[in-house]
Amino acid sequence: MTATDGVTDPGYVPEFDISQPTIARVYDALLGGKDNFEADRVGAQTYLKYVPDAGRCAQENRQALIKGVHYMARKARLDQFLDVGSGLPTSKNTHEAAQEINPSARVVYVDNDPIVLAHGRALLATNESTTVITADLREPDKILGNADVKRMLDFTRPIGLMLVGLHMHFHDDEQPDEWVRTLMDAMVPGSHLFITDFVDTGEPLQKGMEQAGLESLGNGWIRSPERIEEHFLGMEIIKPGVDFLARWFPENPxxxxxxxxxxxxxxxxxxxxxAVKK
Ligand code: SAM
Structure with missing residues (x-):
């Protein structure tokens, strides 16, 4: 049985190794959540050692997620979202932000950490228009072929693809743009791509964030703003462009x-x- 099957099998309990930290649980610990274990809290401490305000970075990233979802739901009038690297449930979640604008908005949460599925069931129980699957950005065809994705999302209408706090910084050594291209190619014009990412403009604290990731998880690279822009695959980036989270207000550029x-x-x-696909 795959973890994805677990969505329709309420008895399925995914197995996970709690002796090693995972980014989903370390991030949960940084956000002050309870879905983490000792190894994850040690990982969070490593982040705090290098970046004492790492918890505030995580909070600000969540606020940016809400700003982006509100833009896509209100201004771009999207009502379906594919949130890849969704992380553990927190407040507020993507579907809650989207449904504030459009109560019939649908969200498919995708994460490669099975703990997200385990905890995501709580969401499923309360909300007909969301689902969560265990799948990996590195296998975009499997995401597109997933029965729940096909059931929940209408690929003849625009979709908001979200790679928030996950995208390239955990996959710098691989070919992230190709996976994203496969997903965007399956989507019609009017679809959007929303990314937040670690940046490198030569500041020591940015390097500290990278160092913390490499030490605790073995990944989490930083990159130049130009490289982040390349991740939008040449699509039109909406105003105000790619910017620091505290300066980024897509609804009010x-x-x-x-x-x-x-x-x-x-x-x-x-x-x-x-960015928007034309
Ligand atoms: N998107 C949420 C946010 O910004 O608040 C959570 C971000 S959390 C830092 C990154 C999440 O991406 C984790 O839950 C992790 O398990 C997931 N992730 C990392 N690599 C992934 C991959 N290749 N495919 C799917 N999920 C992945």
Whole structure:
């Protein structure tokens, strides 16, 4: 039985190794969640050692997720979302942010950590328009062929593809753009791609975030803003473009925002952007 089968089999209990940290659980620990184990809390401490405000980075990333979902639901009028690397349930989740704007919005959560499926059942029980599957960004064809994805999402209408806090920074040594291209190719014009990612503009704290990831999890690379833009595959990036999370207001791109140098150093670790497929 695969973990995905577990979605329809309420008796299925995925197995996971709690002796090693996973990013889903370390991130949960940084957010102050309870779905983590000792090894994950040690991993979170490693992040805090290098980046004392790593918890605030995680919180700000969640706020950016909500800003992006609100933009896609309200301004782009999307009502279906594929949230890859969704992480453990937290407050507020993608479907809650989307359904604030459009109560009939549908969300498929995808994560390669089976603990997300285990905890995601709580979401499934309460909400008909969400589902969670265990699958990997590195196998985009399996995501597209998944029965729950096909049942929940209408690929003849635009979809919001989300790679928030996962995308390239855990896969720098592989070919992330090809996986994303496969997913975007399956989507019609009007579909959007939403990414947040670790950035490298030469600051020590950014390097610290990378060091923490490499030490605790073996990945979590940083990259230049230009490289982050390349991840949008040449699609049109909506205003205000790719920017630090605290300066990124896609629903109000002309908002007065702090100067980059006025941000705290920890606020210059993650950037966000959304592109639209024409
Ligand atoms: N998207 C959420 C957010 O931004 O708050 C969670 C981000 S969390 C830092 C990254 C998540 O991506 C983890 O839950 C991890 O298990 C998942 N992940 C990492 N690599 C993945 C892959 N190749 N395929 C699917 N999920 C992946």
């Amino acid at each position: 002309t908002a007065e925002v702090p100067d980059k140098q006025a941000l705290e150093p920890w606020q210059r670790i993650l950037m966000a952007g959304i």
